[in-house]
Amino acid sequence: MQKKPLIILTGPTAAGKTKASIGLAKSLGGEIISADSMQVYRGMDIGSAKISTSEMEGIPHHLIDVLEPEEEFNVVRFQQLARAALEEIYAHGHIPIVVGGTGFYIQALLYDIDFTEHESDPAYRKELEDFAEEHGAEALHALLAERDPKAAQEIHANNIKRVIRALEFYHQTGMLISKHNERERAKTSPYQFIYFVLTDDRELLYHRIEERIDQMLADGLIEEVQKLQERGCTRDMVSMQGLGYKEILAYLEGECTLEEAVYTLKRDTRHFAKRQLTWFRRERDVIWVDKQEFDHDEAAILAFLLQKIREKRI
Numbered sequence: 001m002q003k004k005p006l007i008i009l010t011g012p013t014a015a016g017k018t019k020a021s022i023g024l025a026k027s028l029g030g031e032i033i034s035a036d037s038m039q040v041y042r043g044m045d046i047g048s049a050k051i052s053t054s055e056m057e058g059i060p061h062h063l064i065d066v067l068e069p070e071e072e073f074n075v076v077r078f079q080q081l082a083r084a085a086l087e088e089i090y091a092h093g094h095i096p097i098v099v100g101g102t103g104f105y106i107q108a109l110l111y112d113i114d115f116t117e118h119e120s121d122p123a124y125r126k127e128l129e130d131f132a133e134e135h136g137a138e139a140l141h142a143l144l145a146e147r148d149p150k151a152a153q154e155i156h157a158n159n160i161k162r163v164i165r166a167l168e169f170y171h172q173t174g175m176l177i178s179k180h181n182e183r184e185r186a187k188t189s190p191y192q193f194i195y196f197v198l199t200d201d202r203e204l205l206y207h208r209i210e211e212r213i214d215q216m217l218a219d220g221l222i223e224e225v226q227k228l229q230e231r232g233c234t235r236d237m238v239s240m241q242g243l244g245y246k247e248i249l250a251y252l253e254g255e256c257t258l259e260e261a262v263y264t265l266k267r268d269t270r271h272f273a274k275r276q277l278t279w280f281r282r283e284r285d286v287i288w289v290d291k292q293e294f295d296h297d298e299a300a301i302l303a304f305l306l307q308k309i310r311e312k313r314i
Contacts, residue, residue: 004090005314006191007097008106009305010035010280011198012273013049014208016291016298020198021099022057023302028097028309031060031089033082035100035109038242039064040073040081043228046221047244049212062088069228069239074161076115078105095314103279110193113184124171128164143167150178156275161238194312196305197280200291209269213262216244222258225249243269 007030009021021032034040038048042065050064062085067073082098082105089096098106107113132140141157144166151166169177199205225248233240235249244265251261280286287308294300 003190003192004086005095006086006110006189006193007095007309007314008110008193008195009097009099009198010101010103010106010196011289012205012276013101013269014205014212014273015198015200017099017101017198018051018055019298020301020305021097022055022059023298024305025059025097026057027302027306028095030095030097031062031085031092033085033089033096033098034061034063035078035082035098035102035105036063037073037078037102037105038239039100040067040078041065041069041071041239042067044069044224044239044242044245046216046219046224047242047248049216060089069231069233070237072238074238075105075108078102079108079113079115082109101276103276103283106195107283110189110191110195111184111187112190113181113187121168121172125164125168128167129160132160132164137163140164140167148176148178151176151181154178154181192312192314193285194309194314195283195286196289196308197283197286198289198291198301199277200296204292205273206270209273210266213244213266213269217262222248222252226252243272 007024007028009017009024011017024030025032034051036048038044039050040063041048044050051061063078063081066081086096098109100106108115128140131143137157137160140160140163141152141155144155144163145152147170148166155162155166157163166177169175169180173180200208221244225245228240228245229249229252235241235246240246240249247261247265247268250256250264251258256264289301289304291301294304
């Protein structure tokens, strides 16, 4: 049976994925699936750098504005929604283009990774949550580093949910989650895919990140977070843990000055871009597209992407 086509266009934050993806979709008759953990939420437009209707240029977009901020979004939910979107796009006779910077989500969809939950152990999970509350994220992460050093390298200390999941997995199965993930990653993809990573000079990227954050503030980021706070959104919600939201929330709650919040946001977004690049370097079958090599010429970049897609017969 012939595998169905799938195009992936990813890269670090502020690399210019949106513009390139629209060019691709228009050239190929494609529809876009967002692989972004924040753009899925309604009312979280500025901080997530959500694509606007005019920027979409008539191209159908999936997984944008489908959840309320109070709802939890995770990799399993992403897989379910993305698979449903894929079926819809194939039914239209179109090519799906997965666009976004959440590498873990892309990998889960591309290789159909199994995240079947083992029997949950609420008591152990609660114990870990209490430990994190009392001793902090770093101490919890240190527990994981003792049991599964490889998983600790892959999971950031601030991602408490995933750290707890890894510890819980070990507790329930006696097996390292890093080994389980390795086995899952070794699977072949059920799709005929091509995987592009758009990147740029590190300093240029950092400069664009800072400019983008300044623009977000000018566009009303503080007011957006304020509205979410007024509707009862708190920092323990998955949605409010996103970059841009947790920092401004800390400012609104009087924990720091606006200047400190903006400094933290810019620094952490730069770090995030660096981690994204590290993730993509580990992935198999990736085609790197360095914008410097094309003198930042959008038309030349698009021509290169289309040429590679033709070569791969997608």
